[in-house]
Amino acid sequence: MLMNNIIDALKGAKNIAILPHVSVDGDGLGSSIALALSLKKINKEVIVYLEEEIPSVYSFLPGKALVKTFDYKKSIAGNPPHDVVVALDTGDVERMGERADIFNGARVTINIDHHHTNSEFAFYNYVLPDASATGEIIYKVIKMMGLELDFDTALCLYVAIATDTGGFRFSNTSGITHQITSDLVNNGVNVAEISQQIFDNISLAKTKLMGAAINSLELFENGKIAFISITDEMLKAAGAKDEDCDGIVNIGRSIVGVEVSFVARQKLNGEVKINLRSKNYVDVAAIASMYSGGGHKKAAGFSINKNIDILKKMLLKDIGELL
Amino acid sequence: MLMNNIIDALKGAKNIAILPHVSVDGDGLGSSIALALSLKKINKEVIVYLEEEIPSVYSFLPGKALVKTFDYKKSIAGNPPHDVVVALDTGDVERMGERADIFNGARVTINIDHHHTNSEFAFYNYVLPDASATGEIIYKVIKMMGLELDFDTALCLYVAIATDTGGFRFSNTSGITHQITSDLVNNGVNVAEISQQIFDNISLAKTKLMGAAINSLELFENGKIAFISITDEMLKAAGAKDEDCDGIVNIGRSIVGVEVSFVARQKLNGEVKINLRSKNYVDVAAIASMYSGGGHKKAAGFSINKNIDILKKMLLKDIGELL
Numbered sequence: 001m002l003m004n005n006i007i008d009a010l011k012g013a014k015n016i017a018i019l020p021h022v023s024v025d026g027d028g029l030g031s032s033i034a035l036a037l038s039l040k041k042i043n044k045e046v047i048v049y050l051e052e053e054i055p056s057v058y059s060f061l062p063g064k065a066l067v068k069t070f071d072y073k074k075s076i077a078g079n080p081p082h083d084v085v086v087a088l089d090t091g092d093v094e095r096m097g098e099r100a101d102i103f104n105g106a107r108v109t110i111n112i113d114h115h116h117t118n119s120e121f122a123f124y125n126y127v128l129p130d131a132s133a134t135g136e137i138i139y140k141v142i143k144m145m146g147l148e149l150d151f152d153t154a155l156c157l158y159v160a161i162a163t164d165t166g167g168f169r170f171s172n173t174s175g176i177t178h179q180i181t182s183d184l185v186n187n188g189v190n191v192a193e194i195s196q197q198i199f200d201n202i203s204l205a206k207t208k209l210m211g212a213a214i215n216s217l218e219l220f221e222n223g224k225i226a227f228i229s230i231t232d233e234m235l236k237a238a239g240a241k242d243e244d245c246d247g248i249v250n251i252g253r254s255i256v257g258v259e260v261s262f263v264a265r266q267k268l269n270g271e272v273k274i275n276l277r278s279k280n281y282v283d284v285a286a287i288a289s290m291y292s293g294g295g296h297k298k299a300a301g302f303s304i305n306k307n308i309d310i311l312k313k314m315l316l317k318d319i320g321e322l323l
Numbered sequence: 324m325l326m327n328n329i330i331d332a333l334k335g336a337k338n339i340a341i342l343p344h345v346s347v348d349g350d351g352l353g354s355s356i357a358l359a360l361s362l363k364k365i366n367k368e369v370i371v372y373l374e375e376e377i378p379s380v381y382s383f384l385p386g387k388a389l390v391k392t393f394d395y396k397k398s399i400a401g402n403p404p405h406d407v408v409v410a411l412d413t414g415d416v417e418r419m420g421e422r423a424d425i426f427n428g429a430r431v432t433i434n435i436d437h438h439h440t441n442s443e444f445a446f447y448n449y450v451l452p453d454a455s456a457t458g459e460i461i462y463k464v465i466k467m468m469g470l471e472l473d474f475d476t477a478l479c480l481y482v483a484i485a486t487d488t489g490g491f492r493f494s495n496t497s498g499i500t501h502q503i504t505s506d507l508v509n510n511g512v513n514v515a516e517i518s519q520q521i522f523d524n525i526s527l528a529k530t531k532l533m534g535a536a537i538n539s540l541e542l543f544e545n546g547k548i549a550f551i552s553i554t555d556e557m558l559k560a561a562g563a564k565d566e567d568c569d570g571i572v573n574i575g576r577s578i579v580g581v582e583v584s585f586v587a588r589q590k591l592n593g594e595v596k597i598n599l600r601s602k603n604y605v606d607v608a609a610i611a612s613m614y615s616g617g618g619h620k621k622a623a624g625f626s627i628n629k630n631i632d633i634l635k636k637m638l639l640k641d642i643g644e645l646l
Contacts, residue, residue: 175505185500191492201579208540214530256524
């Protein structure tokens with residue numbers, strides 16, 4: 001059985017490196033630290049290499065002594081190869097960034113992931129697309145290795161699962177997800193404190209941008225379409241960055257009665273980025289595809305160079321026909 | 324065992340009425356319908372009486388044929404008494420409103436609740452303060468009665484638990500909560516769709532009020548104190564009601580670096596309602612108590628008649644001393 005082969009490889013190794021994907025998130029980091037803490041218990045030399053610093057939102061996580069930001073220059077100076085390198089939550093080799101060197105230099109490589117697009121790039125590939133988070137799979141690995149699930153490990157896995165399921169709200173949340181989480185919570189996770197840390201931690205700039213976005217909000221078609229416009233000036237006034245626009249489209253979608261919400265992010269260079277969300281029945285991917293964009297039925301988008309007033313009128317007509 | 328007595332009473336009854344508390348919420352309504360659907364299966368005449376209409380946010384719930392809004396005038400005309408009346412999620416008799424008449428007219432009364440303040444007002448009182456929601460207790464009742472947990476019942480119990488735990492984020496969320504929810508999700512609950520229904524359903528007026536609140540947001544003490552002011556004019560401009568101010572204080576508390584958030588709701592009659600929240604260590608109940616208010620360590624408030632500028636200065640000083 002593949003899982004047994006992976007456990008044998010881990011148990012047989014002296015030194016192990018763990019690599020989550022670049023721009024590490026709660027699942028990548030939580031899963032990695034949980035596995036590292038567990039392997040440390042059976043006296044492995046284990047280290048988690050990140051492409052970047054630990055994101056400040058996750059600075060409360062335990063096990064930071066086992067986490068290092070990868071230094072490419074130091075690495076090419078010649079580190080001994082690792083017995084085993086585990087890529088976690090990483091769909092393909094590119095998502096390892098410069099750390100692909102560590103991966104390629106390993107004696108044995110393992111790929112543990114839940115992305116259905118995973119390219120199975122390692123010697124052992126354990127990919128479970130039905131798992132809500134890689135944290136779910138690492139939970140199983142730890143259990144099957146016969147290792148104790150202590151407070152720190154449970155906390156890391158809780159953060160992994162809670163973040164990748166959007167707080168148990170996304171469609172990937174299964175009965176198994178809640179069953180595993182039950183065990184994690186029974187190990188002492190402070191649900192209220194951790195939920196606050198990971199979900200109620202918004203920058204002042206993003207908060208201000210949300211306020212400006214709401215000010216620009218318009219409803220059409222008897223409140224079934226919500227439209228928000230974000231300009232460079234709004235970003236500047238809020239002190240916000242482009243990434244702070246993420247999720248703004250949900251402000252419109254959350255309004256009672258709205259079926260389609262769309263946001264136009266207008267850049268000074270004339271480019272307009274359109275983000276579309278629907279609530280129940282409108283296929284916004286069909287609309288995005290008319291403008292050479294893509295996405296899913298309820299979440300899609302595209303970029304275009306067009307006058308915003310004309311574009312807005314066109315989209316209101318396109319959406320209106322599907323209501 | 325008390326639970327067995329309750330089950331015997333339910334099984335022995337011909338007609339049963341179920342009463343959640345006034346201003347019914349997701350737990351009260353979900354638990355009540357789940358119990359009603361289950362009792363219907365063993366051929367009981369069962370009805371859920373509400374003091375009001377089903378709130379529109381819960382209009383998607385199944386079993387509405389078993390739910391009636393109580394009509395006091397019709398009732399005093401003389402309905403036959405019920406064999407059993409079950410009060411659900413209701414801390415005391417007052418929380419039944421006019422439906423207390425139904426309760427008082429019953430042959431046997433049962434009180435199933437999770438509020439630790441419950442006044443044990445019935446013949447059988449089954450109060451579990453450790454349960455995150457009354458839905459958890461009804462889950463156990465249904466299981467112990469040997470009744471099938473079908474899709475509709477699971478959905479109602481999921482809504483009960485998800486709403487009363489703030490989406491599995493409040494401190495009442497236990498390992499048992501997740502274990503029960505695992506079973507509910509395995510019975511086919513569409514997690515993404517239901518989460519959207521119950522959590523992403525904000526009125527346009529409240530959304531606009533949030534925008535105006537963010538515009539009024541000020542930070543003090545190096546970003547450790549957030550202050551929001553809400554006036555009657557802001558409410559009017561947003562088309563919002565006083566109840567829409569609920570939760571506005573969390574906008575400030577969610578900002579990175581903020582320890583204390585407070586909102587001043589200024590009324591035209593000169594009254595100012597202060598709402599305080601802290602994130603980690605400041606005891607805001609101690610501040611509220613200095614103004615004859617009350618609350619918990621991390622959530623407190625008070626009302627006062629005072630010039631807003633003077634009051635704000637006083638509170639900034641009070642809070643600043645605890646930072």
